[in-house]
Amino acid sequence: MTDPLLILAVGVVIVVGGIIGLKLHPFLALLLGAFVVALMTPASAIEQFAITKGTAPVAAAALAKKNIGERIATEFGVTCGKIGILIAMAAIIGKCMLESGAAERIIRSMLRITGVERAPIAFLISSFFIGIPVFFDTVIFLMMPLAKAMTLRIGKNYLLLVLCIMAGAAMANSLVPPAPGPLFLVGEMHIPIGMMMIGGTIVGLMTITSGYFFALWANKKWPTPLRDAMDARLEDIKAIAAKEDKQLPGLGVSLLPVLIPLVFICADTALTAMATPGVPFTDSPFLLKLISLIKFFGDKNIAVVSGGIAALLVLARQKKGSKEGLTPFVQAALMSGGGIILITAAGGAFGGMLQQTGISARIADMTKDYQMALIPMAFFIAAVVRTAQGSATVALITASGILSGMASNASLGFHPLYLGLAIGCGSKLVPWMNDAGFWIVCKLSNLTEQEALKTISPLLVVMGLTGLVVIMIAAQLFPLV
Template identity: 85%
Template sequence: MNDPLFILLVGVIIVVGGIIGLKLHPFLALLLGAFVVALLTPASVIEQMAIAKGTAPAAAAALAKKSIGERIATEFGNTCAKIGILIAMAAIIGKCMLESGAAERIIRSMLRLTGIGKAPVAFLVSSFFLGIPVFFDTVLFLMMPLAKAMTLRIGKNYLLLVLCIMAGAAMANSLVPPAPGPLFLVGEMNIPIGLMMVAGTIVGLFTITAGYFFALWANNKMPIPLRDSLDARLEDIQAIAAKDDKQLPPLGVSLLPVLIPLVFICIDTALDARATPGQTSSFFSLLQFLGDKNIAIVLGGVAALLLVVYQRKDQNKPEGLTPFVQAALMSGGGIILITAAGGAFGGMLQQTGISTRIADLTKDYQMALIPLAFLIAAVVRTAQGSATVALITASGILSGMANNASLSFHPVYIGLAIGCGSKLVPWMNDAGFWIICKLSNLTEQEALKTISPLLVVMGLAGLIVIMIGAQLFPLV
């Protein structure tokens, strides 16, 4: 009864069965799953897991004594702290870009550059390179309004565009520093960060190519239409799509809500990488302040709102922006609640000791290190939902083997295998799953049939590329 694998199985049955079988709202199903998982987890296990993560013994004991409600609320709040402001402001930015015509202007410019036929490829590559310096969820927030506007412009391929965005952002997040997971991995496994960036980009381009072909197949097999949503009604987007070029904002201005957060986050990332101890100049501190992801996206939101005000200057709308912003926040609020509930469920699973249990099962498994690394990361990701946790767990398990064994290839290949394995398998315990599901208006079943296999295909394609690369270019 106390085995983490049994608790995991129970949690999976409750969440998946509740949402698909009983038609429960995801927020309720995830909270119910978190409650049952927490109820089945002994206090002694919680204390041991906290100590294993570096928590002081007194704090670990205090955590174990907390009530189930407190522990769930804590993990719920931790997830809100990470994504709450981002989602709220991203909802405003997306609504503003659609309302002002900025998304339409960007789409028209992109079509002139690439043509309709290559638009999905442009989304794929853009999402990948945006995902290197910018958080995964931020890329989704910035790109989804463009996908909706593009779909109305070309009249088809909505699922293809959504999957291209997901494919690019997801692979960059787990393969290329300075994303948090790969950044921890290179430090744990003593891999040069420059080598990981180059190798991760190469492998990432192979994987997103495989993802693109899967997206083409899925789009043909089960085309999904663009649907009405509270923050982006189809009739409003269609009205904007019918506007003349002169009625739309200039391209440079249209890009500001996206470029402002992107530029400041990239600058902050570069400064962190080159920072020296004791560097406290006021200019450096200002850039760090502006480069904080929450501050940066708030600035993007301000730019987006000013853009709407500018575009409305000749219109008589005395109600101002309040109803407009409220509609965006109502949509974003639902995403925040579901995502935070998913974080609470994943946090309760982590407290069961599932990662340690998986490590014990695989420590004596005599398999080549590259597929072993992939397998461990994949199992941890599937079990508890976080790609970053999967990266950290797998790199911790394998760092000693990678550094001490007499390898015939560079440890970077093990790091890349961990990154690709961490993509398998996203489902309802993953906050990113809910973000893309709700932003795109896909149903849970549609997301499980498209997004989950997309990442499986890309992860397996990456494993194949990594094993071929280790054989042909061992780098030792």
């Protein structure tokens, strides 16, 4: 009864069955799943998991002795600490951009350049390149208000736009440094970072092309309307869409809530990538202060708060003279964001309890002697770990740890780059209820759980498998050794 695979199966049945079968609220189903998984996990497995993560034996033993409620609350809090401020401020940015007309102004400007038919492609490519330096969830927060405004402008294709945003951001996040997962991977497998950036971009563009065709098919098969939401009522967005150009804020001002966090996060990422440990960038006091300022505002929480302040200022300027003030808009945004935070944190708690079962080590042990070709094996290991515990980053770390020795093998018939890319593509499969990113996309887009499972999950499966095929062909034709 203590096999991690059995515990995983029970957790899946409880969460998926609770949400789809019993119509439980996702927050309750995820907490119930986390409780049952934690209850079934023996103390020895928890202690071993902590030790493999680098925890001191005394601290690992203390973790194993903690009661179930405390362990669940800890993982809940860790997830909340990672995404709480981001989601709250992103909800404010989205609400302010919609209410002020900033999102409408950006959409009108984009349509003048791309035209209506090519707008989804613009969303796809934009989210991919924004997703290279910026965290996946931040891309979703910044672009979802634009998808809602665009849908009202063109009157169709809401699901297509949502899937395009998801496709671009997800693939960049696991394939192209300086995203955190690929950065760890290149260090572990000794792949030159420049080579990974070029290879990841090429494979990423091919995978999002297949994702785009899947999104077109899904949009036709399951056309999904833009629904009313607490922070984005359709009648309000329609009223803004009917305004004349002169009633909307200028394009430069409208872009500030998005550009401020984007520019600071990108600048901080670039500085981190160029830094040499223990060696200062410059001797100039002025430049050192400037770098410190960029590093301060480049923190993702501070960057998004800065974007939120800019969004509030744009809204205040547009509502000048209005008696209602900004409080109703902020309150509506926070009520919506609060629900997303709770569900996402509960998903993090469920995923955390699954990790403590030792599921990653169990999968590693099952595959260590698997005599399959290395590239598909790398893909397979990452995919199974991702599906089992919900984190693409954990899948990257686990798979690269298993295969790092093979990557440095002199008799390898192709460059280790291909193993790294295969791991990145495999880490996309399969997102479901134990994945915090799944809930962020699901709730920000107002898709139901069933809609998300039949569109978002297969979208990433299609792109991941496309990447595997492309990588295997490239390794055969261009081994780079």
